[in-house]
Amino acid sequence: KQTIDQIAAGEVVERPASVIKELTENAIDAGATAVTIEIRDGGTTFMRITDNGAGIPADQVKKAFLRHATSKIRKAEDLVNIASLGFRGEALSSISAVAQVECITKTPEALTGIRYCIEGGVEKEYEEIGAPGGTTFIIRNLFFNTPARAKFLKAPVTEGNHVSSFVEELALSHPEISFKFIQNGQNKLYTSGNGNLKEIVYQIFGRDLTRELVAVDARTELMHVHGFIGNPNVARGNRTFENYFINGRYVKNKVIAKAIEDAYHGFLMQHKYPFTLLYLDIVSEKVDVNVHPQKLEVRISDQEGVYHQLCLTIQNALMNRER
Template identity: 40%
Template sequence: MGKIRILSEQVANQIAAGEVIDRPASVVRELLDNSIDSGADRIDLKIEEGGKRLIRLRDNGSGMDKEDMLLALERHATSKITTFSELFSIRTLGFRGEALPSICSVSRVEIISRPADQLIGYRVKASGGVVESIDETGAPVGTIVEVRDLYFNTPARRKFLKSERTETGQIIDTLSRIILPFTHIHVRVDDSEKTLLNLPASENELNRLSVLFGRDVAVSLADTRREVEGIKIRAYMASPDLSRNRGDRIYIYINNRNVRDKLAIRAIMEAYGQRLMKGRYPQVVVFLEIDPSMVDVNVHPAKQEVRFHQGHIVYKALSSTIEKALRDQFSSHSYLGRQVSEVTTTKHVNQVRMAEPIWEYHGEEKGDIKGKEIEITQAPLLKQTPEIIGQLKDTYLLFQSRDGLLLVDQHAAHERILYEKLKKDYLTSRVESQRFLIPIRLELSLKEGRVLLEKIDQMAALGFELEHFGGNTFLIRSVPAILVNVEWQAFLLDLIPILEEEKLLVNDKVMDRLLTVMACHGAIKAGQKMSHREMNMLMEQLDEMALPTNCPHGRPVFRKFSYYEIEKMFKRVV
């Protein structure tokens, strides 16, 4: 007897579900697509235990009759297309007819629906891919889908689910991405305790953008609209100064479908070019409206990727549009790839002069961190204090000594000094804080707000006093002294991803990352003028640390050129 067997339909559905439904957020994504396609303008979502126990989505869309409800639970049954060629004219978000069967195969499902032309609705119950009952019921126009006990029959999959907090965050993030273009739809999300998200219908996209970026960033976004080669492009872009250390704030929409498209991301990154430092990513939303026949949406199980028929045209159109908008709306000077606007530079210079010396600490409040002491080597390398020559491009400091020429990167050097100071204070429980007379108010994105709220107590140990002011608003009452004059939006863009990734801020690796971010943002920037007094203080502290060769990020702090090397360069010696 042969070894190959034909799988039962139930097992086949469970395997197929693994490609489409990998976590509760995937269920929400598929149900949300169906609700949007049904023409709904009101969607209510209720979740319990991060969607693992319950996901209930209710809409006021077109609804389904009894026959359609039963067919909707069959694989490859859809109202969106009838022939393969129609895939290349599809504008709906769903089209395969796999969502409900996949969800039903790994959960307990109840669907209640009524179309507008009928007075009575129907309720269907199914479990593990098997329909158990269908009954008449009173119901409003629209559809209610209730998904319980996700992966109850596939415990091997269930054990891979994350904590309630993580799964809830994924649901909110997924929903926020999908719903962004559909400003006519009122969306509300609740868990068992409170309302997590409430987005009324509005022609103003600011509220939707605020969920993704936070209001402070959203109101600063520049927008552009352009049509190139029949491709309509609409984009919202943050200043390069608000770049992030990861690319999770690049949102791409093709005909209102949220996708992760490598070609579009490359085009955006090329447009930003040297406006960004290496390893930095912009915050941007791009909407592309393109002839459906020019894009294949059927290349990914979860419909998260697309393929363009003439990708080079899309690439060129998008890159040139973004580049032109950046040039027109964010005019700035570039220092080593870092964009520093004239206004920002002036502000920084004023701050430095008001707070001289810039690397002394004046706070009296201390954090609660306890730990072992750390020793910083103090073995001066230079035989004499170098003499200041000057400042090159307001970025590099030039010194001369009896040994030769010393070229110092002012930001990298100051960052190293602050890092060592913070590390020593952290390990000796002496993190110094400074209190603001007037608290700084921050409007964060929904995702950022949840992360920061969970870490408020742990942040206190680092010298931060934060107060939740309701919604996604926070007040900063005190901070580590070195951070008094930082750009708070830019600082939090780098800090929050670390807080999001780590549950507890206790191990050395996490602390090192946090201290590095704090030192980087507290340090003097490229493009800032320094007085001779400041340059001397910087060199003295570097010398006490035995001239560290690298900043915490690994970039060089200084380069030394002996007189012999210089004379050889000019062929005075051979």
């Protein structure tokens, strides 16, 4: 059983950033309005995710760490769904199979919370304790019992950068949730969760950029585009500041990148890339979102239409901006 969990873990848990992804998704699913993420050594030795969500009822805590793949296969079409969704329902079991996990959780109704420790799939402690409403997961020594996998971890700085980029995406995806990110004891990111996008850009990327932002908002039958684009004066040397979401998902997409860059053509020097934070909501018939455990793909079927509308919208915004 432990071996099977360790194998399953390979699909879900590749590196600290994938643990952070799974656990923050759970926090959001639990209705959290504030999430704190803390890591040390790039997350390899220590990760702590605290949320103020619904908590796990005492009698459900141990069950939450069991694999429930089979319970999800009821009919033939579920098999197809499971294949496309990857290993859903396996995050906690997978993570606890390859790390030392401590979970402290309390529902609003419960008088006391539960502290549950499980290491390499082996239960260590289960006790009632005082706790605030919500859930905290502490993950220590990722891959402590699977040295073959530990070898594939990069240097702590690199792993930390993966976590850090993921937390930025997360904060941009959920302006209504307050995120705090602490790395090696230092506060790295804080968003207030008040839903104000411009303020979040300022909180994440700094004030220089914020002053230069141009608002964008255009709607057609094909899609709604809104967000902010950077003034050409504050262009960057690489594409990492081209942020965009397609139907709520933070992705990279060649068609979108080309539309952005072509729109800026003539406004920018060569080899310079703009800052963008764009939310594209494309009618569902025109996109195909494929979710695998480790990669996210969005295929746009009406590439021409999306390209032209986005290009035009950005060009209009650039030409009409206040100088």
